[in-house]
Structure formats: C-alpha cells, structure tokens
Amino acid sequence: MSTIKRATGLLAAVATALGCLALTAASASAVTSTATALPVVDMEATVLAAQIDPRRADNTLTPGAKDSVLAVERALQARGLLDAKWVDGYFGTTTISAYAAFQRSLGYTGLAANGLPGTTSLTKLGEGRYTVTKVIGPGSKIQRDGYTINTRTQAMLTEAEHLLGRTLKLDQGSYNPGGDPTSAGTHDGGGVVDINVDGMSATTKTAVAKALRQVGFAAWVRNPTQGDWPWHIHAAAISDTDLSTQAQNQVGDYYLGFNGLANHGADDGPRIAIHTWEDYQRTH
Incomplete structure (x- = not known):
C-alpha cells in the first residue's frame, strides 16, 4: 500500500506541475496577444502623409497611410490635443498643429516642433498605444562642398551621381536658416540642396533633375526668370524628417503635380513615378 500511495502522490505532483506549465503558457500567450493587438504605425507612410495632406485642396487620403495616421490621431486625441472630428486618417493642417503641440510638450522648439513626426516623438506618442515600424531618420550632419547636409541626403546624392x-x-546646403532670403526658408532645415549647373547643357540639366527624382528628391531646374537667382537645380529630399515647413510644402506640391514655387504652377520637371529614398533602396 505504501508503494501505491507513493506512486499516486507522484502522479498528482506531475499533474500539478503540468497544470502550472499550462497556466504559464496560457499567461504568456495572453501577454503576447495583448502586445500584438497594438496598432502598427508605418513611419514612412505617416511622414509622407504629413507632407502631402496639408497641401491638398480636398480631403483625399495618402494611399497606404490611413491606418497609421488614425493611430497617431487617436493618440493625440487621448492627450487632449486633437478633437474627435479630426481623427479621420487625414494628416492635414489641424493634425500638423496638434502634433506640433505634442512636440512642444516634449520640450522641442523651432524646426523640431513643426508638426512633422520624428522617430523620438512618434515613439513617445505611441507608448502603450501603437508600435512603430519602417523607422526613418536624417542621420548625422556632415560637410560637403563646404556646406552642411545630413548623411541621408549624402547617400541620395551619391546614388544620383552613380546613375x-x-x-x-x-x-x-541644408540647415542654413536665413542664409539665402531668395530660398524662402526651404534650406532652413535638412534634406534640401541646390546643385551647381555651370557648363551644363539643357539636356544635362534635365538628366540631373531626373536622376535626383529617381533617388527620392523633389527636384526642379530653376532659372532666373522664376526668381532672383541664377540657374541651378533645387532638390528637396522627400520624407527627410528635418525638412523645414517650407520644404515640406514643396514636397507635397511635387506629389500633387506642382512646381514647388509660390506661383503654384504646373510641374515643369521630368515626369517619373514618384518615390522616396527608402522605396528606391528596396527596389535597387
């Protein structure tokens, strides 16, 4: 009888242990389920929408951005920064203002609080509400031809040169606030450069603008009849999160078929399928 009792006790202990393991596995599964239930914000799509949507004449949504923008807007609403009626997946001027207010609440000022999502602010806003994927950033500041640019812009220029x-x-270069009043603030932040075209034929100028567009710039050949400047190629790196507001507006206009100038004229550059630097890298 003693042997039977010991065997019975052993079986009971095994059953108890297995039960505990099952509970542990169930608990782990519940935690995993909760974590994966959080919405996912595609940073690339969100930043793109923040550049294009404010320039639209209507409320058309940026393709592929709706769910991400909605998650961001709900987080802004939860902080009392955005009214419910604006939680619509459209990253227009009201959402830009609300996001800028959130950036200021983090202590950011100037270009760092202009409503264009950056990695740190987007991640902080989403704590406990969403996760961030396809993270992008401008990289560090470097020198090129005596001007300041960032490493993302440099990589894009290098690839254009290769093409x-x-x-x-x-x-x-970039990060040049007030450096050239004719630039209307487009060079105040990152991602924007002017290319020297001395000695280039009209055909070469167009080819350079096309190559810049291929790698993810909004680029135009500028001439003296358009403003108080010499011939040059103006290029703004799409989705550079350091873009000034004026440069963001140019990118939005580019996507909508305009020339990026105050006259809001039709795009006069080489027409190609528009994509970002990240899009280009994925396909080359």
Whole structure:
C-alpha cells in the first residue's frame, strides 16, 4: 500500500506541475496577444502623409497611410490635443498643429516642433498605444562642398551621381536658416540642396533633375526668370524628417503635380513615378 500511495502522490505532483506549465503558457500567450493587438504605425507612410495632406485642396487620403495616421490621431486625441472630428486618417493642417503641440510638450522648439513626426516623438506618442515600424531618420550632419547636409541626403546624392556617371557640386546646403532670403526658408532645415549647373547643357540639366527624382528628391531646374537667382537645380529630399515647413510644402506640391514655387504652377520637371529614398533602396 505504501508503494501505491507513493506512486499516486507522484502522479498528482506531475499533474500539478503540468497544470502550472499550462497556466504559464496560457499567461504568456495572453501577454503576447495583448502586445500584438497594438496598432502598427508605418513611419514612412505617416511622414509622407504629413507632407502631402496639408497641401491638398480636398480631403483625399495618402494611399497606404490611413491606418497609421488614425493611430497617431487617436493618440493625440487621448492627450487632449486633437478633437474627435479630426481623427479621420487625414494628416492635414489641424493634425500638423496638434502634433506640433505634442512636440512642444516634449520640450522641442523651432524646426523640431513643426508638426512633422520624428522617430523620438512618434515613439513617445505611441507608448502603450501603437508600435512603430519602417523607422526613418536624417542621420548625422556632415560637410560637403563646404556646406552642411545630413548623411541621408549624402547617400541620395551619391546614388544620383552613380546613375549619372558624373560628380555633382553644391551651390547651397541644408540647415542654413536665413542664409539665402531668395530660398524662402526651404534650406532652413535638412534634406534640401541646390546643385551647381555651370557648363551644363539643357539636356544635362534635365538628366540631373531626373536622376535626383529617381533617388527620392523633389527636384526642379530653376532659372532666373522664376526668381532672383541664377540657374541651378533645387532638390528637396522627400520624407527627410528635418525638412523645414517650407520644404515640406514643396514636397507635397511635387506629389500633387506642382512646381514647388509660390506661383503654384504646373510641374515643369521630368515626369517619373514618384518615390522616396527608402522605396528606391528596396527596389535597387
């Protein structure tokens, strides 16, 4: 009888242990389920919408961005920064203002609080509400041709040079607030450069603008009849999260078929399928 009792006790202990393991596995599964239930914000799509939507004449949504923008807007609403009626998946001027208010609440000022989502602010806003994927950033500041740009812009320029088989020289760089009043603030932040075109034929200028567009710039050949400037190619890196507000507006206009100038004229550059630097990298 003693042996039977011991065997019975052993079986009971095993059953108890197995039960505990089952509970542990169930608990782990519940935790995993809760974590994966959080919405996912595609940063690339969200930043793109924040550039294009404010420039639209209607409330058309940026393709592929609705769910991500909704998650961001709900987080802004939860913080009392955005009314429910604006939680619509459209990253228009009201959402830009609300996001800028959130950036200021983090202590950001100036270009860092202009409503264009950056990695840190987007992640902080989403704590406990969403996760962030396809993270993008401008990289660090470096020098090129005596001007300041960032490493993302440099990589894009290098690839454009590879496509062209020629070296490009800058006439103006980024992070240059007030440096050239004719630029209307477009160079105040990151991602924007002017390319020197001295000695280039009209055909070459167009080819350079096309190569810049291929790697993810909104780029136009500028001439003296358009403003108080010499011939040059103006290029703004799409989705550079350091873009000034004026440069963001140019990118939005580019997507909508305009020339990026105050006259809001039709795009006069080489027409290609528009994509970002990240899109280009995925396909090359």
